[in-house]
Amino acid sequence: MSDFSSLQAAFKGDLVTPEHANYNEAISRWAINAQKKAQIVAFPKDPEDVSLAINYARDNKLPFAIKGGGHSTAGNSSSTGVSVDQSRYMKNVEIDSEKQLGYVDGGCLWADVDKAAIEKGFAAVGGTVNHTGVAGLTVGGGYGWLSGLHGLVIDNLVQATVVVASGQVLTASASENSDLFFGIRGGGSNFGVVTQFIFKIHPQRRKVFAGPLIWPADRLEEVIEATNKWQVTQKFNEGIMHNFSKGPNGPVIKTILFYNGSEAEGRENFKFLFDLKPAMDYSGEIPYENVNTIINPAVPHGRCWIFKGAFYSKLEAATLKKMFEHTAATTTGEHETMFIVEYYSLTKMLSVPAGETAFVRKDAGNVVLVNSWKTDTPENNVIGRANTKGLSDIIVESQRVYLGDKNQGYGNYDQDGTEEKNIGTVKSSAENLFGDNYPRLQQIKAKYDPHSFFYNWFAIQPATV
Numbered sequence: 001m002s003d004f005s006s007l008q009a010a011f012k013g014d015l016v017t018p019e020h021a022n023y024n025e026a027i028s029r030w031a032i033n034a035q036k037k038a039q040i041v042a043f044p045k046d047p048e049d050v051s052l053a054i055n056y057a058r059d060n061k062l063p064f065a066i067k068g069g070g071h072s073t074a075g076n077s078s079s080t081g082v083s084v085d086q087s088r089y090m091k092n093v094e095i096d097s098e099k100q101l102g103y104v105d106g107g108c109l110w111a112d113v114d115k116a117a118i119e120k121g122f123a124a125v126g127g128t129v130n131h132t133g134v135a136g137l138t139v140g141g142g143y144g145w146l147s148g149l150h151g152l153v154i155d156n157l158v159q160a161t162v163v164v165a166s167g168q169v170l171t172a173s174a175s176e177n178s179d180l181f182f183g184i185r186g187g188g189s190n191f192g193v194v195t196q197f198i199f200k201i202h203p204q205r206r207k208v209f210a211g212p213l214i215w216p217a218d219r220l221e222e223v224i225e226a227t228n229k230w231q232v233t234q235k236f237n238e239g240i241m242h243n244f245s246k247g248p249n250g251p252v253i254k255t256i257l258f259y260n261g262s263e264a265e266g267r268e269n270f271k272f273l274f275d276l277k278p279a280m281d282y283s284g285e286i287p288y289e290n291v292n293t294i295i296n297p298a299v300p301h302g303r304c305w306i307f308k309g310a311f312y313s314k315l316e317a318a319t320l321k322k323m324f325e326h327t328a329a330t331t332t333g334e335h336e337t338m339f340i341v342e343y344y345s346l347t348k349m350l351s352v353p354a355g356e357t358a359f360v361r362k363d364a365g366n367v368v369l370v371n372s373w374k375t376d377t378p379e380n381n382v383i384g385r386a387n388t389k390g391l392s393d394i395i396v397e398s399q400r401v402y403l404g405d406k407n408q409g410y411g412n413y414d415q416d417g418t419e420e421k422n423i424g425t426v427k428s429s430a431e432n433l434f435g436d437n438y439p440r441l442q443q444i445k446a447k448y449d450p451h452s453f454f455y456n457w458f459a460i461q462p463a464t465v
Contacts, residue, residue: 002059004040011052013089014043026085029070029078030131032376033304033384036078038065043088047195050084051167054193057082058165058453065456066193068133069109073305076189076456077136084193086135095120095201101158106195108134114289123204123288125150128241129299130292135194140412140457141186141359143366145258145291146202148236148345154185154357155349156200164192165453183444186359187434188411188457190441191448209259209266210291211283213273217251217324221317226272227343228314236345237261238269243298244324245338246331251324256294257283298338303372306384309409310395311364313402315341322394330371330387334380337387340368360435364403366410367395408432411458430458439463 008015016026017040026041039062042053057064062081070077077083086107093116094103102124104113111130117123125146127137142153150156159173162180170192172181183191215223227240237260244253255273259266263285267274274281299305323339330337342365350361369391371384396407408414411433431438442463445452450462 002056004056007052007056011042011044011049013045013049016041016043027078027083029067029072029075030301031071031073031305032302033306033381034070034073034075034078036065036075036080036083038079038081038083040082042082042084044084044086044195045089047161047163047169050086050163050193050195051169053082053084054163054165054453055167058167064453066135066189066454068106068135069131069137071129071132071136072457073307086193086195087133090195093117095122097122100201100203102197102199102201104134104197104199106135106193106197110134110137110292111289114292117201118204118206118287118289121203121206122201124199124201125153125156126292127153128292129295130289131296131301134197136189137412138197139184139186139188139194141410142412143342143344143410145239145344146260147349148234148239149260149348150200150202151348151352152359153199154359155352157185157197158200159198160184160194161196162192162194165449165451169195179444180448182356183358183441183448185357186411186437187441187444187460190445190454190457190460192454204288205260206288207262207285208288208291209261209263209269209283209285210257210294211286212280212294213255213257213278213283214280215253215255215276215278217253217328219276219279220253220321220324222276223253223255223273224315224317224320226276230272231343234343234345235269236348239345240343241295242341242343243295243338244320244327244340245298245336246328251328254298258291303374304376304380304384306371306381306388307413308369308388308392309411309413310367310369310392310399310407311362311403311409312341312367312395312399313364315367315395316398319394319398323391326387326390326394330390334375335371335373335383335387337371337391339370339391342366342368355437355440358434358437358441360433360437362403366413368413369395406432430460433458434460 065079067077067085090105090107110126239258241256371387445460446462
């Protein structure tokens with residue numbers, strides 16, 4: 001379908017072009033620097049609409065992007081050609097309590113899932129920021145507060161509806177198009193547009209113990225030493241996230257606690273931290289659906305953002321102190337630098353055999369390296385990347401003895417493999433990200449997308465005959 005009038009006639013949803021009054025809203029993204037001026041923003045009503053948009057972009061050789069929550073800081077959810085956005089019409093969540101399954105449309109945010117599931121006494125493994133899109137987090141792997149109990153998001157995916165590069169609408173599961181099912185569980189947007197996910201959901205108590213503790217920078221060593229001791233015997237139903245940033249009154253450590261139980265149990269469980277007397281304690285028993293809102297104030301819409309990821313095996317206080325000093329030095333009136341260290345139990349995730357999914361499992365935790373700024377200029381983009389690279393250099397060097405030289409980090413956090421590129425180009429970082437799974441993914445890519453129509457997010461080079 002190469003004619004726009006034919007697309008308009010067949011498309012049931014909305015097609016927004018630059019002359020429309022709501023065009024700027026249609027191309028807006030969480031990260032201002034990731035916005036691109038699309039020729040067409042397609043808001044589909046069903047998978048067939050998605051197929052029409054794919055066919056139009058493919059036939060006209062236009063760049064194509066899939067927008068879920070729009071959280072890509074590299075612009076992967078934006079396009080100068082056609083952008084498909086399911087968030088207007090395809091945002092339904094259905095919870096089947098009897099089968100313990102959640103049917104989630106591709107345009108949903110995790111807030112939609114959290115609220116719908118808990119109303120019936122269930123929860124799905126999701127992310128830690130509830131305005132993140134379900135689709136992007138899922139196809140990239142998906143860590144969350146419930147990963148200790150239930151594994152990654154992809155470990156709870158039982159079926160998906162996928163529109164591939166040919167425009168076909170396919171079902172992907174363990175028994176149907178199982179190779180595609182393998183690919184979308186960690187292979188990102190390389191294989192198609194997912195219009196519906198079916199997740200295993202789990203019984204969940206209505207309230208949990210969670211919230212932040214605040215420490216001044218000079219408490220770093222004792223907080224980290226206590227955390228490292230706790231991590232050795234960490235339980236499946238608990239987690240910690242340390243956020244290092246420069247606050248209004250100087251550098252601070254914000255420790256987010258999560259315990260899937262009562263406040264009394266949670267305070268006893270984290271006694272080792274409370275005994276250190278934090279400067280401020282905002283933790284308490286809260287509704288489960290509020291857990292994934294705790295970090296939201298630190299990552300608001302309307303700024304420019306750069307993310308980078310790294311893995312850690314063991315983090316010493318001396319390394320974090322160096323990173324903390326870099327964070328304070330690079331936080332100015334324009335730029336804000338911070339980094340986050342995640343502590344989830346990895347046992348459940350690592351119980352899935354290697355080669356079961358495209359996602360490569362590592363016995364290592366995540367560090368998120370972040371810079372944000374106010375004004376979208378090329379100069380600020382250069383500074384932002386330099387600020388995160390400075391953090392990355394420190395942690396990668398500190399982990400070299402444990403993880404080697406190629407500490408690329410979790411794909412959903414790492415933007416190095418997703419910089420601006422032309423149709424059909426690929427980055428060698430995909431080989432690093434997927435490791436031993438890469439040759440198999442190349443075969444799947446050749447089958448479902450031989451011409452690299454989907455080239456964003458660690459583009460996989462199709463295998464050649």
